Amino acid sequence: MAAVCATGCRLLRLCAAxxxxxxxxxxxxxxxxxxxxxxxxxxxxxxxxxxxxxxxQPDPEPREYGQTQKMNLFQSVTSALDNSxxxxxxxxxxxxxNTPLCEQGIVGFGIGIAVTGATAIAEIQFADxxxxxxxxxxxxxxxxxxxxxxxxxxxxxxxxxxxxxVGHGALYxxxxxEAFFAxxxxxxxxxxxxxxxxxxxxxxxxxxxxxxxxxxxxILYRAAVEQVPIEPYNIPLSQAEVIQEGSDVTLVAWxxxxxxxxxxxxxxxxxxxxxxxxxxxxTIVPWDVDTVCKSVIKTGRLLISHEAPLxxxxxxxxxxxxxxxxxxxxxxxxxxxxxxxxxxxxxxxxFYIPDKWKCYDALRKMINY
Amino acid sequence: xxVAIAVPRVWGPSRSLRQAALLLLRxxxxxxxxxxxxxxxxxxxxxxxxxxxxxxxxxxxxxIDKLEFIQPNVISGIPIYRVMDRQGQIINPSEDxxxxxxxxxxxxxxxxxxxxxxxxxxxxxxQGRISFYMTNYGEEGTHVGSAAALxxxxxxxGQYREAGVLMxxxxxxxxxxxxxYGNVSDLGKGRQMPVHYGxxxxxxxxxxxxxxxxxxxxxxxxxxxxxxxxxxxxxxFGEGAASEGDAHAGFNFAAxxxxxxxxFCRNNGYAISTPTSEQYRGDGIAAxxxxxxxxxIRVDGNDVFAVYNATREARQRAVAENQPFLIEAMTYRIGxxxxxxxxxxxxSVDEVNYWxxxxxxxxxxxHYLLSCGWWDDExxxxxxxxxxxxxxxxxxxxxxxxxxxxNLLFSDVYQEMxxxxxxxxxxxxxxxxxxxEHYPLDHFEK
Numbered sequence: 001m002a003a004v005c006a007t008g009c010r011l012l013r014l015c016a017a018x019x020x021x022x023x024x025x026x027x028x029x030x031x032x033x034x035x036x037x038x039x040x041x042x043x044x045x046x047x048x049x050x051x052x053x054x055x056x057q058p059d060p061e062p063r064e065y066g067q068t069q070k071m072n073l074f075q076s077v078t079s080a081l082d083n084s085x086x087x088x089x090x091x092x093x094x095x096x097x098n099t100p101l102c103e104q105g106i107v108g109f110g111i112g113i114a115v116t117g118a119t120a121i122a123e124i125q126f127a128d129x130x131x132x133x134x135x136x137x138x139x140x141x142x143x144x145x146x147x148x149x150x151x152x153x154x155x156x157x158x159x160x161x162x163x164x165x166v167g168h169g170a171l172y173x174x175x176x177x178e179a180f181f182a183x184x185x186x187x188x189x190x191x192x193x194x195x196x197x198x199x200x201x202x203x204x205x206x207x208x209x210x211x212x213x214x215x216x217x218x219i220l221y222r223a224a225v226e227q228v229p230i231e232p233y234n235i236p237l238s239q240a241e242v243i244q245e246g247s248d249v250t251l252v253a254w255x256x257x258x259x260x261x262x263x264x265x266x267x268x269x270x271x272x273x274x275x276x277x278x279x280x281x282x283t284i285v286p287w288d289v290d291t292v293c294k295s296v297i298k299t300g301r302l303l304i305s306h307e308a309p310l311x312x313x314x315x316x317x318x319x320x321x322x323x324x325x326x327x328x329x330x331x332x333x334x335x336x337x338x339x340x341x342x343x344x345x346x347x348x349x350x351f352y353i354p355d356k357w358k359c360y361d362a363l364r365k366m367i368n369y
Numbered sequence: 370x371x372v373a374i375a376v377p378r379v380w381g382p383s384r385s386l387r388q389a390a391l392l393l394l395r396x397x398x399x400x401x402x403x404x405x406x407x408x409x410x411x412x413x414x415x416x417x418x419x420x421x422x423x424x425x426x427x428x429x430x431x432x433i434d435k436l437e438f439i440q441p442n443v444i445s446g447i448p449i450y451r452v453m454d455r456q457g458q459i460i461n462p463s464e465d466x467x468x469x470x471x472x473x474x475x476x477x478x479x480x481x482x483x484x485x486x487x488x489x490x491x492x493x494x495x496q497g498r499i500s501f502y503m504t505n506y507g508e509e510g511t512h513v514g515s516a517a518a519l520x521x522x523x524x525x526x527g528q529y530r531e532a533g534v535l536m537x538x539x540x541x542x543x544x545x546x547x548x549x550y551g552n553v554s555d556l557g558k559g560r561q562m563p564v565h566y567g568x569x570x571x572x573x574x575x576x577x578x579x580x581x582x583x584x585x586x587x588x589x590x591x592x593x594x595x596x597x598x599x600x601x602x603x604x605x606f607g608e609g610a611a612s613e614g615d616a617h618a619g620f621n622f623a624a625x626x627x628x629x630x631x632x633f634c635r636n637n638g639y640a641i642s643t644p645t646s647e648q649y650r651g652d653g654i655a656a657x658x659x660x661x662x663x664x665x666i667r668v669d670g671n672d673v674f675a676v677y678n679a680t681r682e683a684r685q686r687a688v689a690e691n692q693p694f695l696i697e698a699m700t701y702r703i704g705x706x707x708x709x710x711x712x713x714x715x716x717s718v719d720e721v722n723y724w725x726x727x728x729x730x731x732x733x734x735x736h737y738l739l740s741c742g743w744w745d746d747e748x749x750x751x752x753x754x755x756x757x758x759x760x761x762x763x764x765x766x767x768x769x770x771x772x773x774x775x776n777l778l779f780s781d782v783y784q785e786m787x788x789x790x791x792x793x794x795x796x797x798x799x800x801x802x803x804x805x806e807h808y809p810l811d812h813f814e815k
Contacts, residue, residue, distance in 0.1 A: 094595060100625050105618030108585025109626075112602075115574065116524070116592040132614075139579045140586075146781045148567045148575035149558035155784060185782045185790075209784040238787065286787035 053355045054259040058226035065229035074221040076195035076228045080202040083232035107133035111141050114154035124161040127215055128175040141211040142186030155209035163215035164256050165307050165353055170346035176308040181213055182285040188212040189284040193258040195228045200235030217255040240288035246277035250295040252304045254281040261305055264359040274367055293325045300331035301366050305354050310338040332369035335362045446652035449699055451669035455728050457736025466674055470743050476673055479537045480509035480731050485756045489764055494708040499549045503564045505532055507703030510730025511635050513537045514676025525573045526583035526604045529564055538571040546767030553814055559773045581610040584619030590628035594691055601684045603631040609640025611654045623693035624662040631683045632695045637702035642715040658695035670698030671730040774814045
């Protein structure tokens with residue numbers, strides 16, 4: 001089984017040169033050495049880069065998968081890809097390669113590879129740029145098996161892409177487009193909350209016999225560090241995880257937001273004496289209705305939170321299904337704490353994101369309903 | 370993240386696009402990874418030289434001090450390769466592929482059988498017996514000429530007007546009809562509109578309606594290359610679909626990633642009602658190939674031997690050299706776009722008649738067969754009768770069959786059925802228990 005990865009180049013990073021380096025040569029041109037003066041202390045200046053709105057909580061070291069190593073999220077993704085490549089008996093530089101800069105081409109090419117039965121792992125540099133590939137994903141990948149009567153399929157295609165807010169990403173480096181794809185039968189959409197989860201879920205996506213989209217919370221790439229098994233292992237798709245049991249409120253999120261609601265659960269316990277059940281949805285579609293409903297039947301209250309805009313966000317699907325299945329168990333209306341219905345702003349990010357205070361406030365209102 | 374691009378050296382005697390029949394892009398040295406390394410080494414050597422030569426990574430060219438724009442040459446565009454004249458006579462004997470009688474007869478019978486099937490199924494739509502149909506009138510030559518030049522295991526990605534390729538590969542009439550009727554025998558399980566054929570055994574990927582989406586799926590050729598499968602991929606599309614972004618993506622990827630693929634464009638003059646004069650301003654599709662670094666040719670699509678020769682050469686070289694080839698087959702869409710179209714609204718009957726009577730792939734091949742003494746009027750009459758009978762039989766059988774079980778509405782969305790979907794399937798079954806009389810259940814398998 002041959003594995004292939006393809007990427008397209010997108011983001012330009014301007015690196016500040018060391019003062020002694022190129023700037024040194026410009027001295028002769030009359031420019032002061034290190035002409036960027038540091039800000040004087042104590043002055044009332046604009047805030048520096050934001051403190052993160054979440055605290056990553058590593059899970060306890062997994063024991064059942066053999067030797068582990070400290071990895072951050074992008075290292076765990078790389079580890080998954082390495083494991084995957086190791087399964088392929090062929091070798092060669094042509095297994096991992098750059099492509100021309102064209103997302104519809106990247107995904108289309110990946111579909112073609114998958115149609116022959118080979119494994120294709122396509123990278124879209126930011127989830128914000130997945131839209132040119134929307135036709136290939138929705139009209140082709142998702143429908144390949146169905147429309148051919150199972151004569152053909154592209155199940156061995158996985159698309160992976162950095163996802164979600166990062167503190168300064170603005171409109172085009174912060175998006176969470178899972179809701180667009182949730183509306184498309186035939187594909188699976190997965191979002192991990194941590195390095196350990198990421199590796200197991202990504203390996204499951206790669207091995208899954210259906211085309212999968214794997215969104216990686218980019219803000220966790222370096223911020224999330226924990227012990228991750230070196231050997232390959234699988235975490236099942238379409239299974240939500242109850243990461244903390246509770247009796248009064250069910251909190252549901254995915255990706256980075258899981259760490260926000262975890263903290264909200266602590267706040268609720270401390271300040272209100274409220275016991276929260278925290279669920280990481282993990283697979284957006286097909287989603288684990290049973291786990292969420294079972295929890296809401298127990299607690300009677302549900303709060304769902306995501307960075308993506310409120311209207312048409314995936315919380316609306318969860319909310320709608322839960323009120324159908326658990327109507328009589330509900331003690332309060334289902335609460336959604338999400339991004340506003342605006343494009344993702346730059347300087348206003350601290351106000352935009354559904355942070356722990358907004359979630360806490362919504363929880364409080366639910367308790368007092 | 371670095372993007373490494375190896376740029377081929379492009380030579381030409383002049384800057385105009387007037388070229389010989391086969392456009393040659395000469396590359397110094399071997400193809401593949403070795404060439405990339407060689408080229409990068411050469412560039413590095415050049416960089417250290419003190420000559421006033423261009424050092425740009427993006428282009429391999431000399432400086433010029435005269436301001437001159439390259440003129441796109443559409444007046445006398447890329448010439449059209451042909452082997453037979455309109456009367457089916459070989460023009461240049463050295464280009465005659467000398468196909469054996471059996472093969473030429475197979476070409477002829479495939480085209481005529483397709484034509485007969487088209488007539489009957491078009492009529493059946495008019496009579497409300499199937500919901501939709503697309504004929505292939507006038508383009509049969511492009512299908513069978515190219516299909517005959519491929520290996521049987523070469524993978525075919527089509528647009529929707531390539532039924533002749535399947536016909537040549539002996540796809541049974543029963544299955545053509547089954548798909549159009551969406552009956553229990555349809556391998557596609559009744560999910561798609563008519564003419565959306567697919568066949569795994571015959572390596573014909575199931576047709577999908579969105580235009581040009583199959584073109585970037587050249588990854589299949591890349592996988593075949595990696596697997597050393599000695600397998601080419603052919604990708605058909607019309608001149609209208611070639612305007613889609615997916616076409617640009619597919620061409621660029623195939624060339625840059627060195628895929629053994631044949632891009633086969635059926636330029637039939639119309640995209641529904643949009644004539645080519647409103648589709649592009651350049652010299653058709655063939656002229657775009659060199660822009661991507663693709664070997665390109667334009668052929669007379671109504672000349673089965675020209676199509677055959679070009680496809681044969683392209684196929685052999687694509688696999689041997691791991692590079693794409695672009696064939697633009699000029700032809701004419703004699704029929705309407707589909708049963709939802711009445712082309713008299715945008716073109717004259719005279720124009721259509723010209724092609725039907727004066728330059729038809731079937732007639733030209735028939736003249737060739739007659740002049741070889743491999744066919745005569747009696748055989749023609751007998752074959753017409755026989756092919757009509759075969760088609761009618763398959764047609765009547767297909768019409769009598771039931772449609773598939775409605776449960777097949779729900780399967781194959783994923784390889785395994787998700788729990789939510791199973792619930793929906795159960796809810797339909799439940800609904801039908803009460804309201805079944807309002808549904809055409811009698812026509813469907815229980």
